[in-house]
Structures are given as C-alpha cells and as structure tokens.
Amino acid sequence: MPLIKIISKVYNFLITSLLWAYFLFGYLFLLLFLFLPAIVISKNVSAALQNINHVHLRVFFALTRIFIRRTKFEIPDEVRQIRSAVIVCNHISYLDPILLVSLFPRHLTIVKNTFFKVPIFGWFLKNTGYIPSAPNEMMGAAMINNLEAIKKHMADGGIVFVFPEGTRSRDGKLAAFNKGVFSIARYCKSPIHLILIKNTNMLFRPGTFSFDTRPFNTIKLNLIGTLEPDFKSYNFSVSSVAQNARAVFEKNLLHS
Amino acid sequence: MTRQEIEREIKNIFQREFEIENPGFDDDLREKYEFDSIDAIELLLEIERMLGSELTQEEKKQAMDIRTINQICDYIERIIQTRSKAA
Numbered sequence: 001m002p003l004i005k006i007i008s009k010v011y012n013f014l015i016t017s018l019l020w021a022y023f024l025f026g027y028l029f030l031l032l033f034l035f036l037p038a039i040v041i042s043k044n045v046s047a048a049l050q051n052i053n054h055v056h057l058r059v060f061f062a063l064t065r066i067f068i069r070r071t072k073f074e075i076p077d078e079v080r081q082i083r084s085a086v087i088v089c090n091h092i093s094y095l096d097p098i099l100l101v102s103l104f105p106r107h108l109t110i111v112k113n114t115f116f117k118v119p120i121f122g123w124f125l126k127n128t129g130y131i132p133s134a135p136n137e138m139m140g141a142a143m144i145n146n147l148e149a150i151k152k153h154m155a156d157g158g159i160v161f162v163f164p165e166g167t168r169s170r171d172g173k174l175a176a177f178n179k180g181v182f183s184i185a186r187y188c189k190s191p192i193h194l195i196l197i198k199n200t201n202m203l204f205r206p207g208t209f210s211f212d213t214r215p216f217n218t219i220k221l222n223l224i225g226t227l228e229p230d231f232k233s234y235n236f237s238v239s240s241v242a243q244n245a246r247a248v249f250e251k252n253l254l255h256s
Numbered sequence: 257m258t259r260q261e262i263e264r265e266i267k268n269i270f271q272r273e274f275e276i277e278n279p280g281f282d283d284d285l286r287e288k289y290e291f292d293s294i295d296a297i298e299l300l301l302e303i304e305r306m307l308g309s310e311l312t313q314e315e316k317k318q319a320m321d322i323r324t325i326n327q328i329c330d331y332i333e334r335i336i337q338t339r340s341k342a343a
Binding site for chain 2 (some may be wrong): 143144147148180181184186187223231232234236237238239
C-alpha cells in the first residue's frame with residue numbers, strides 16, 4: 001500500500017520534527033531563562049544545570065509518549081532509584097543518553113570531546129560537569145580535580161552513566177569495553193550497576209532522521225547486574241571487572 | 257621497599273593492568289604506549305595499593321606529569337622517604 005506508506009512517512013517526519021523542535025528550542029529557551037540565571041544564582045552550578053536538563057528531557061519523553069502511542073516505556077523502580085553509583089549501559093541509539101538524563105536529576109556522563117569545542121553547547125557541557133571522552137583533554141591537576149568533583153557528585157547521591165563501547169552498535173552486537181569508567185568507579189569506590197537498554201533503536205534507528213512511530217514497541221531498561229568489587233583486594237584488576245561486566249551483557253543479550 | 261622491588265612491582269602492574277610487557281624504563285609512556293590520564297589514575301590507585309595507604313591530593317597532582325617508568329619509581333621512592341622522615 002504505497003499511499004499508507006507515504007502517509008506513515010509524512011506522519012513520522014512531522015512527529016519527529018515536532019519533538020526535535022521542542023528539544024532544540026527548549027534548549028534555547030532554557031539557556032536564556034534558566035541556565036544563565038542558574039549560573040548567577042546557584043551555589044552548585046553543575047547540579048542546577050543537570051537538574052534543568054533532566055526536567056527538559058523528562059518533558060521531551062512525556063511528549064514522545066503522547067505523540068507516539070505505540071511506543072511504551074518499561075523502566076522498573078530499581079533502575080529509577082539508583083543513586084551514588086556508576087551505571088554502565090549498552091548503546092544502541094542516540095536516544096539512550098537523553099533517556100538516562102530524563103531519569104536521573106543528578107547525573108554525569110562522558111561526552112565526545114569534540115562537542116566541548118562547539119560554541120555555547122561546549123560551554124553548557126563544561127558547566128554541567130560532563131567529562132570529555134579523550135582524557136588528554138584534561139591532563140594533570142585538572143584530571144585529579146575532575147575526579148574529585150565526580151567523587152563528591154556521587155557522595156551527594158549523583159550517578160555517572162557511561163556507554164563503555166564508546167559508540168552505538170549498528171548490529172546489536174556488543175563492542176569491546178573501554179576500561180575508563182571502571183577506573184572512575186575504582187577511584188570513587190562506587191558500585192557499578194549494569195543496565196541493558198532495549199528497543200530505543202526501534203524508535204530511532206541509527207542512520208535515519210525520523211522516528212519510526214508505526215511498530216508496537218516497548219523500550220526497556222533492565223538492571224541485569226551490580227558489581228561491587230573489593231577495590232582494596234590484592235587480586236583486584238580493572239581489566240577483569242570490565243571483562244565481567246561485558247560478560248554479563250553478552251549473556252543477557254544472548255537470552256533476550 | 258628497595259628500588260628493585262619497586263621496579264619489579266611496577267613492571268607487574270604494567271603487565272597486569274595495561275598489557276604492556278617489558279616496557280623500557282626510559283620510554284615515554286604516552287608516546288610509545290598511548291598511556292592516557294585515565295591510565296595514570298589507574299596507576300595511582302595501584303601505587304596506593306602498593307604503599308598500603310592513600311595518596312594525598314598534592315601527591316596525586318605531582319604524579320600527573322610523570323612520563324617514564326624511571327620517573328614513576330623515583331616518585332614512589334620519594335614518597336616512601338618523605339613519609340618515613342615524617343613518621
């Protein structure tokens with residue numbers, strides 16, 4: 001049915017444009033009316049910016065639920081209630097990071113370092129406390145200061161979510177894990193929660209512009225494991241923790 | 257802890273954590289092995305485990321400019337000496 005296909009494509013395009021328009025113009029509005037005042041007034045600027053960003057993206061997903069009725073979200077309380085921890089996730093869609101931001105008011109994450117060079121956006125990322133992906137960007141004392149800030153953020157109940165594969169999976173298979181996040185967990189002596197993200201790539205496929213609003217889809221975030229390594233043990237190794245985490249994801253992807 | 261023991265332990269750490277076998281003691285770690293700041297943090301945490309106590313902020317910051325294994329060994333020796341004098 002070519003006509004139905006055309007209508008469906010137009011509908012997808014319109015809904016996507018509407019949601020991304022909210023996303024982009026929302027940021028411009030927030031920038032002028034909330035971010036700048038927050039920087040002047042707030043004692044903890046990064047916490048304030050994280051919270052504003054969180055609320056903005058909660059609204060984005062509330063609109064997504066309203067306009068894309070066939071997509072449901074299944075996010076258990078055990079995921080929503082995580083605090084003071086590192087969260088490690090698989091990465092299948094651009095929606096993954098913004099979905100996580102919409103769940104956690106106090107959050108940090110690792111962002112591609114090239115984004116830090118984008119005018120205004122880079123300023124926002126830096127002030128929010130996000131961590132550049134290339135560690136060479138923050139050498140020396142800056143690195144230690146940044147890690148101490150992350151440690152304090154987690155002590156205050158914040159989370160750090162990371163996609164250790166570094167990039168989105170195009171075929172659903174798990175790529176090699178970068179060890180960096182596990183070193184951060186060790187430095188902050190924090191537990192590591194493993195969250196399997198499913199079906200965000202059915203709504204927003206890599207390489208496409210429009211959301212696919214047609215299929216009946218349930219986006220799920222499942223807590224598939226928690227690692228609490230004995231960081232002080234003589235046998236502790238970051239490499240083996242990274243391997244264990246990856247093995248848990250492999251096993252769960254195999255059975256899903 | 258003698259210099260030899262420090263060197264042996266550092267070599268073990270490099271093999272176990274960074275999969276670097278027999279690194280040259282004067283090799284520039286960043287240039288030759290793409291050793292980055294996250295690796296440096298991991299090394300600091302290994303040094304803390306080796307010394308059996310946490311490093312101070314100042315000690316950690318001093319370590320971030322280290323480039324070679326010889327410098328790492330010097331750094332550890334210096335900390336041991338400073339701490340034994342203070343004790």
